[in-house]
Amino acid sequence: xxxxxxxxxxxxxxxxxxxxxxxxxxxxxxxxxxxxxxxxxxxxxxxxxxxxxxxxxxxxxxxxxxxxxxxxxxxxxxxxxxxxxxxxxxxxxxxxxxxxxxxxxxxxxxxxxxxxxxxxxxxxxxxxxxxxxxxxxxxxxxxxxxxxxxxxxxxxxxxxxxxxxxxxxxxxxxxxxxxxxxxxxxxxxxxxxxxxxxxxxxxxxxxxxxxxxxxxxxxxxxxxxxxxxxxxxxxxxxxxxxxxxxxxxxxxxxxxxxxxxxxxxxxxxxxxxxxxxxxxxxxxxxxxxxxxxxxxxxxxxxxxxxxxxxxxxxxxxxxxxxxxxxxxxxxxxxxxxxxxxxxxxxxxxxxxxxxxxxxxxxxxxxxxxxxxxxxxxxxxxxxxxxxxxxxxxxxxxxxxxxxxxxxxxxxxxxxxxxxxxxxxxxxxxxxxxxxxxxxxxxxxxxxxxxxxxxxxxxxxxxxxxxxxxx
Amino acid sequence: xxxxxxxxxxxxxxxxxxxxxxxxxxxxxxxxxxxxxxxxxxxxxxxxxxxxxxxxxxxxxxxxxxxxxxxxxxxxxxxxxxxxxxx
Numbered sequence: 001x002x003x004x005x006x007x008x009x010x011x012x013x014x015x016x017x018x019x020x021x022x023x024x025x026x027x028x029x030x031x032x033x034x035x036x037x038x039x040x041x042x043x044x045x046x047x048x049x050x051x052x053x054x055x056x057x058x059x060x061x062x063x064x065x066x067x068x069x070x071x072x073x074x075x076x077x078x079x080x081x082x083x084x085x086x087x088x089x090x091x092x093x094x095x096x097x098x099x100x101x102x103x104x105x106x107x108x109x110x111x112x113x114x115x116x117x118x119x120x121x122x123x124x125x126x127x128x129x130x131x132x133x134x135x136x137x138x139x140x141x142x143x144x145x146x147x148x149x150x151x152x153x154x155x156x157x158x159x160x161x162x163x164x165x166x167x168x169x170x171x172x173x174x175x176x177x178x179x180x181x182x183x184x185x186x187x188x189x190x191x192x193x194x195x196x197x198x199x200x201x202x203x204x205x206x207x208x209x210x211x212x213x214x215x216x217x218x219x220x221x222x223x224x225x226x227x228x229x230x231x232x233x234x235x236x237x238x239x240x241x242x243x244x245x246x247x248x249x250x251x252x253x254x255x256x257x258x259x260x261x262x263x264x265x266x267x268x269x270x271x272x273x274x275x276x277x278x279x280x281x282x283x284x285x286x287x288x289x290x291x292x293x294x295x296x297x298x299x300x301x302x303x304x305x306x307x308x309x310x311x312x313x314x315x316x317x318x319x320x321x322x323x324x325x326x327x328x329x330x331x332x333x334x335x336x337x338x339x340x341x342x343x344x345x346x347x348x349x350x351x352x353x354x355x356x357x358x359x360x361x362x363x364x365x366x367x368x369x370x371x372x373x374x375x376x377x378x379x380x381x382x383x384x385x386x387x388x389x390x391x392x393x394x395x396x397x398x399x400x401x402x403x404x405x406x407x408x409x410x411x412x413x414x415x416x417x418x419x420x421x422x423x424x425x426x427x428x429x430x431x432x433x434x435x436x437x438x439x440x441x442x443x444x445x446x447x448x449x450x451x452x453x454x455x456x457x458x459x460x461x462x463x464x465x466x467x468x469x470x
Numbered sequence: 471x472x473x474x475x476x477x478x479x480x481x482x483x484x485x486x487x488x489x490x491x492x493x494x495x496x497x498x499x500x501x502x503x504x505x506x507x508x509x510x511x512x513x514x515x516x517x518x519x520x521x522x523x524x525x526x527x528x529x530x531x532x533x534x535x536x537x538x539x540x541x542x543x544x545x546x547x548x549x550x551x552x553x554x555x556x557x
Contacts, residue, residue: 024518064490067507072490076512081489455511463514 002250003027005461006241007453008228008266009257009411011039012446013438015211017255017453019078022220024462029249030220031241033227033411037212039257040410040417040439041446043205046399049341051286053401053409054417055204056302056328056345057197059172060190060447061089061106069195070447077454078214086206087198088333090301095164096387097306102164106196119161129155129165134194138186141425148185149178163311168192168304170313171326171347173444175278175418177314184423184444191445197301199333207446231256231266231434238434241266253461255427257438257453260420261413267431278416279315281403283350285377288397289342293329297389298344301332305387313349320350320376322383344391346380352403352414360404373400418444427456435460471550476543479555483519487512498539520546523556 005021007014010032021028036042041054062071064082075082092105100118104111112130116123129152137143149162156162166180169188174180180188200206215222227244231254240250256263261276289296306324313324325348331339360369377400381392403415412419423442427435435456443452471479477498484506485493491506502508513533520526526549528536535545 024522068509072507073509073511075490076488076507077515079486079489458511458514462518 001029002240003029004251005253005255005457006031006249006251007255007257007437008241008263009039009438010037010222010224011257011438012041012207012211012449013441013453013456014039014255014257015208015215015453016074016078016450017257017437017457018220018222019211019215019218020454020457021461022215022218023079025219026461028220030215030222031226031228031243031249032222032224033244034409035224037222037224038204038208040406040412040449041204041208042409043203043208047397049288049397050203050205051343051399052203052205052330055199055446056326056330056347057090057199057333058087058207058447059188059192059195059197059445061087061196061198070191070451071195074447074450074454078211078450080210080214084210086200086202088201088335090197090199091332091334092300093168093197093302093304094300095167095304097160097164097167097311098309098386100160100164103300104193106198108194111193115161119158122156122158122161125155125157126161130194133186133189136183136186138183138190143183146182148180148182151182152185160309163306165189166313167306167311167324168326171304173418173448174313175280175416175423175439176421177279178312181423184442187444187448191448197333199330199335201335201337201339203330204446211450228258228266230268231263233267233431237432252433254434255437255453255456255460256434257436259412259416259438260422260424260436260440262411263429263434263436263440267434276420276422277413278418278420279352279414280313280418281315281350281352281355281406281415282347282417283320283376283380283400283402284345284347285380286399287344287346287381287391287395289344289391289394290396291394292331292338292342293344293391294332296391296394298329298391299332300327300388301329303327303384303387305384307383307386316349316351318351319354319372320348320380322348322376322380324349325380325384327384327388346384348376348380350403350415352407352416355402355404355415356407358404369402369404373402376400427460471553471555473543473547475555476546476550477539479524479550480516480539480542480546482555482557483516483523484508486519487515496539498543501537502539503537524550524553526550526553 004026230242358369361367406415419439
């Protein structure tokens, strides 16, 4: 079978790219190894409950009618009306460090006033940083790379405030330890602080259903349980893929959302480049509570916390670093109705290699892997109690996923949620006809991932000619 | 196609691209970008939709001819002659 384009992976970027291509009558297939779509952002049922994976919140929130923002760009490119997304904004969230807490919401003024209150000497610098972020064009794919911390330090001289600004931005998108690329910092600062959080009533499955429906209606083909074993090349040009089943599909263009090192491996590249391997993976605990979190006195939608004065965003030496993390109360979005389950989710940075080495026996709660999960679940819950009231007596049911789970369901090496520290902004791999989309192209978050698929599909397939003059 | 139909064809395309925009009060003499939330990606879509719906090819050197509704009509009058409006 020959296609105009083959897309590897039915996550946000793959589906969005697929919609664009199908909409313009390209013959396109999206190949997904698993029996469910969504990639990093998916969903599952567990003991009769519906859980989301990945998505705490959609970042980049913009109300209907807001101009020139990533969300409105996405809606137009996929021909989706704002109300179809069913977005409900957060109440407020917080960054919580020892002895200091900064609230923020989808109204940027709240964060600014919190900085002025807690760090009065820093507020002019914070304003200047905000201006620098607003003025930077993160869509310029050819801008020179620079580190974010030196730039931020020009404006912010208090290291605690610096870490408090970095903490949410790193947790929600950084594939690098300790620092971020400046352009990624800008993307995340805008998407989290200047735009904000929202969520559909039904969570990520609602967004995925919209994308799948749109894709199928446009005539796109989706194949589940169709893992790609190899990318086929001919004279330095990608010409198709071989599936796990041995079946061969050919195409003019291959768009891969598998990740950078993963795509290299599919090409059979000899060189395993350790520097490109992402080191940041996570555990997430999901606790089902017997009443809404706000009835336990938890007001925030999301809390980014550190129990240490200086926040360390790095692969921990032990299984999990429970001294920092993200606490999400999905029921504290301003939803029209309380979700059926009252969830509290805690995300912590974790060490893939240590989890991968644990002996695991299916359905055996005494195996090393299951015991470690139990132990770290308890530690993770205990270490958030400096930030929220003790919710533990109200927990009815628990699930937890680990870096190993992430590796299994996303195919990302080392369970690296945000992929490789190296991003290919233009998508070009050095192999003609093969382009990277999604996380490792470098647009972040759900909206970012979808825009990545869109812009790469436009640039490398649809856009045969340059942009119209402004 | 009459001038009015060309205008309707363009407005129809814009309404599909930007379903949240109010296309009822577009000033035909003022740049579309100044009235609507349209960026370069959207203009590319207008060009692609013209090709898909009407078989009209707009070379990239002519993209600036699509700046206003009036300039669209002037530019497309010959190219759209004899074609039927797609709703």
